Amino acid sequence: SIIVAVVLFLAVRAGVVEAFKIPTSSMEGTLLVGDYLLVNKAIYGAEVPFLGLRLPSWREPTRSEVVVFHPPHDPLKNYVKRVVGVPGDTLEMREKMLLVNGREIQEKYVRHIDSSRDATHSGMKWQRSHLLARAMKHEPTYGEGDGRSEYDRGLSRDYYRPSRDNWGPISVPEGSYFVLGDNRDNSEDSRYWGFVDRRSIRGRPWRLYFSYDTSSIRDVPWLHAIRWERVGQPIR
Secondary structure (H helix, E strand, C coil): CHHHHHHHHHHHHHHCEEEEECCCCCCCCCCCCCEEEEEECCCCCCEECCCCEECCCCCCCCCCCEEEECCCCCCCCCEEEEEEECCCCEEEEECCEEEECCEECCCCCCECCCCCCCCCCHHHHHHHHHECHHHCCCCCCCCCCCCCCHHHHCCCCCCCCCCCCCEEEEECCCCEEEEECCEHHHCCCHHHHCCEEHHHEEEEEEEEEEEECCCCCCCCHHHHCECHHHCCCECC
């Protein structure tokens, strides 16, 4: 009976649902540090342990869905972010505003905590190989007083200088997805390390089964630090 129970548990964990914990604030607004999730692994096609095979998926990931995946720069870890770009999409950001296929997207779930300045990161240079031709019309001119920002002047691939709040337009290749954190100013996501391969997407968070405020200093923390109002909430 014990062996059967263990086998059933492993089968459910591998192919149906698995529990995850949120350790960082990159999805704050939607997911908090100390949230515990149940993730539906069957929806996108679960991986069969030790065989390297995948079960048939119910459907493909779509824009605005929250997903769990292995990031390309650290495939042994699990990340959770929101899909903002699917294969064939054109993505860009202007002053924190996300544009998908040239249209501004109103993201009610996004949180911005840094209004003081933009930020650059050397890791964003990967975007150059996916920069669209229409963004490379001419070489930049660095003359003063032309009324254009440094980002707007740097339109060629060689001079492309993406930043946290201003980048693109770039195209999403087949079999890949672009993901961002909802806590947009404090998230390590596709802006910095690139697209997520479809085969690396493990599942979709379904519901919170527990939530615990790890920063709580109140008496009897095992009782008072539990976020009872979040327990059982669906994840959207």
